[in-house]
Amino acid sequence: MLTIYENKKFEEQTYSDLNEAAEVMQSLVNAFNNLNLGDVQPNELGLLAINPQRLYDDRLAKIEIPQGFRRDKYLEIMDLPDLTDVLRLKSQYRRYERYGAGFFDYKGGKISVNASKAKQMAEMHTVSVDESSPAYKPVKRLLDAMHILNEVNDMADGELIRSHTVNLDGLCMELTTVRDHVHYHAKIKPYKIKELIRKLERKHVATVKNL
Secondary structure: OEEEEOOHHHHHHHHHHHHHHHHHHHHHHHHHHOOOOOOOOHHHHHHHHHOHHHHHHHHHHOOOOOOOOOHHHHHHHOOOOOOHHHHHHHHHHHHHOOOOHHHEEEEOOEEEEOHHHHHHHHOOOOEEEOOOOOOHHHHHHHHHHHHHHHHHHHHOOOOOOOOOOOOOHHHOEEEEEEOOOOEEEEEEOHHHHHHHHHHHHHHHHHHHHHO
């Protein structure tokens, strides 16, 4: 596997956020379960995080009412569980709403981060190509060419790349400054490399189909 680009800061932040989100989700589940209206089910995690009031109302709708009583009148005289703590925790969870319920495993009343989903999210900015991919060799040669370009530019004391206006977009690269911001280096544009890898792999598949 050739790793072309990694965003370690994003990865660390994502894992940190997911662990925090799992803790808040656990508190939210515990608070709702403590209402004694029936434990939260795995398929209800998303609703609990987004609209616990609806889940609460659904539970109340399933309460058995003694014969001869109107439901609304009977609920008025009941000492119903207080939803305040649940709503407070739901408000805390709002900052993590980008992580849907699918990011968590829920078993035996315990919340944990789904390792596979977490890895996929954390590495969404990572650009890599497997050695078995038809894109591996051309992309590696492109990276080698970039390193050679920078090396020769260093040897020439920056005279090879004199201007930041040099357009390397077609090579999936851009320029960045080094040496007190007066010396340029080429660096990879991650999203451009991703596009190139996809194109090369699609082209290979199309070629194989046409054989």
